[in-house]
Amino acid sequence: xxxxxxxxxxxxxxxxxxxxxxxxxxxxxxxxxxxxxxxxxxxxxxxxxxxxxxxxxxxxxxxxxxxxxxxxxxxxxxxxxxxxxxxxxxxxxxxxxxxxxxxxxxxxxxxxxxxxxxxxxxxxxxxxxxxxxxxxxxxxxxxxxxxxxxxxxxxxxxxxxxxxxxxxxxxxxxxxxxxxxxxxxxxxxxxxxx
Amino acid sequence: xxxxxxxxxxxxxxxxxxxxxxxxxxxxxxxxxxxxxxxxxxxxxxxxxxxxxxxxxxxxxxxxxxxxxxxxxxxxxxxxxxxxxxxxxxxxxxxxxxxxxxxxxxxxxxxxxxxxxxxxxxxxxxxxxxxxxxxxxxxxxxxxxxxxxxxxxxxxxxxxxxxxxxxxxxxxxxxxxxxxxxxxxxxxxxxxxx
DNA sequence: CTTGCAACATACCGAGCGGTTGGTTATGAT
DNA sequence: ATCATAACCAACCGCTCGGTATGTTGCAAG
Numbered sequence: 001x002x003x004x005x006x007x008x009x010x011x012x013x014x015x016x017x018x019x020x021x022x023x024x025x026x027x028x029x030x031x032x033x034x035x036x037x038x039x040x041x042x043x044x045x046x047x048x049x050x051x052x053x054x055x056x057x058x059x060x061x062x063x064x065x066x067x068x069x070x071x072x073x074x075x076x077x078x079x080x081x082x083x084x085x086x087x088x089x090x091x092x093x094x095x096x097x098x099x100x101x102x103x104x105x106x107x108x109x110x111x112x113x114x115x116x117x118x119x120x121x122x123x124x125x126x127x128x129x130x131x132x133x134x135x136x137x138x139x140x141x142x143x144x145x146x147x148x149x150x151x152x153x154x155x156x157x158x159x160x161x162x163x164x165x166x167x168x169x170x171x172x173x174x175x176x177x178x179x180x181x182x183x184x185x186x187x188x189x190x191x192x193x194x
Numbered sequence: 195x196x197x198x199x200x201x202x203x204x205x206x207x208x209x210x211x212x213x214x215x216x217x218x219x220x221x222x223x224x225x226x227x228x229x230x231x232x233x234x235x236x237x238x239x240x241x242x243x244x245x246x247x248x249x250x251x252x253x254x255x256x257x258x259x260x261x262x263x264x265x266x267x268x269x270x271x272x273x274x275x276x277x278x279x280x281x282x283x284x285x286x287x288x289x290x291x292x293x294x295x296x297x298x299x300x301x302x303x304x305x306x307x308x309x310x311x312x313x314x315x316x317x318x319x320x321x322x323x324x325x326x327x328x329x330x331x332x333x334x335x336x337x338x339x340x341x342x343x344x345x346x347x348x349x350x351x352x353x354x355x356x357x358x359x360x361x362x363x364x365x366x367x368x369x370x371x372x373x374x375x376x377x378x379x380x381x382x383x384x385x386x387x388x
Numbered sequence: 389c390t391t392g393c394a395a396c397a398t399a400c401c402g403a404g405c406g407g408t409t410g411g412t413t414a415t416g417a418t
Numbered sequence: 419a420t421c422a423t424a425a426c427c428a429a430c431c432g433c434t435c436g437g438t439a440t441g442t443t444g445c446a447a448g
Binding site: 023025026101102106107109110111113114120123124127150152153154156157159160161162163164165167168170171172173177180181183184185188191 | 361
């Protein structure tokens with residue numbers, strides 16, 4: 001990797017961390033510059049504005065990390081159990097910072113979706129992608145599922161609940177609350193089967 | 195109501211609206227001053243700081259509005275149906291601004307809970323209050339419910355899902371998504387019964 | 389009539405923000 | 419060796435922010 005590309009990646013990584021911790025608006029460019037030990041000129045050489053940097057973080061850091069994570073949970077023989085073990089393992093390996101800071105994508109969604117159209121469309125596209133993945137996975141075992149299920153609706157329900165659980169644990173700083181909601185969510189998911 | 199009290203209430207109302215629209219940090223005091231047609235001295239006569247104003251909005255505007263709303267849904271003969279009609283009526287009367295801005299308490303929770311301890315504790319206390327109300331309501335019809343339900347867990351699950359649904363519709367600007375999650379939530383709630 | 393305080397108004401402050409400008413250094417093709 | 423350009427730096431700009439210091443008005447008690 002060239003030096004320039006290295007610099008760019010460094011900026012993206014640090015910016016992703018800062019945005020995760022403090023949100024997009026509250027993220028200060030000067031903090032990123034200090035952490036990267038570069039000048040403002042260097043940053044504006046690689047990115048035309050703060051919001052373009054934000055888009056890049058979203059597309060190049062958050063989105064792939066997020067989709068890969070879900071894909072690994074869904075690409076198993078029984079996606080129902082895949083999701084359940086995925087969720088419960090989240091509660092186990094959830095670090096303290098993750099409890100406090102929440103899901104970076106959920107945070108960005110809350111903060112920026114109704115403020116900036118660029119973010120909103122990117123978030124929306126990713127949500128639809130994720131929803132389709134879940135629906136596809138569930139359709140594969142359609143014979144094992146109850147009749148009359150609206151799979152897309154079910155999928156959105158699952159994602160919404162997971163986001164809500166993250167927010168809940170974030171505000172309460174309480175892993176147990178998250179665990180409880182997840183436990184109930186797993187009950188719901190398993191009840192999808194016949 | 196005295197003139198001074200009138201001024202105070204006016205500040206609170208306008209601030210509540212601004213915070214709902216733009217979040218706490220992005221809410222500018224000067225905008226509030228303009229809308230209220232008062233000076234900065236007037237505001238700082240009634241409130242010692244921006245954050246104290248925020249606390250007052252939370253306690254005197256958001257909290258009572260919120261709890262009353264839930265209480266009216268729970269204080270009926272069958273709280274299960276009460277909640278379902280409450281949720282579905284939300285989807286109907288949801289104004290455009292509410293879709294875009296989301297639930298003010300949910301927003302504040304997302305934005306401030308992990309930044310300011312004062313907000314966090316207030317949010318936490320309200321969440322516990324709400325959860326207790328739901329649990330109490332459900333316990334009243336315990337005989338009609340399935341055995342082995344963890345009611346507190348169920349209650350947190352419901353609230354988490356509702357919040358997640360709000361966030362989802364906010365980012366997508368799509369009432370239908372909200373409606374779908376709510377429909378699935380009602381299925382879940384009704385399935386609590388025997 | 390005056391004195392005191394609540395209820396405001398006006399003007400200003402320092403800090404931090406995103407962004408720009410005008411330069412300097414490193415690199416790679418010719 | 420030259421030279422354009424990529425890559426980077428330091429200084430500065432305009433602006434808005436929350437907050438403060440000081441001044442003014444009006445009413446109400448003594």
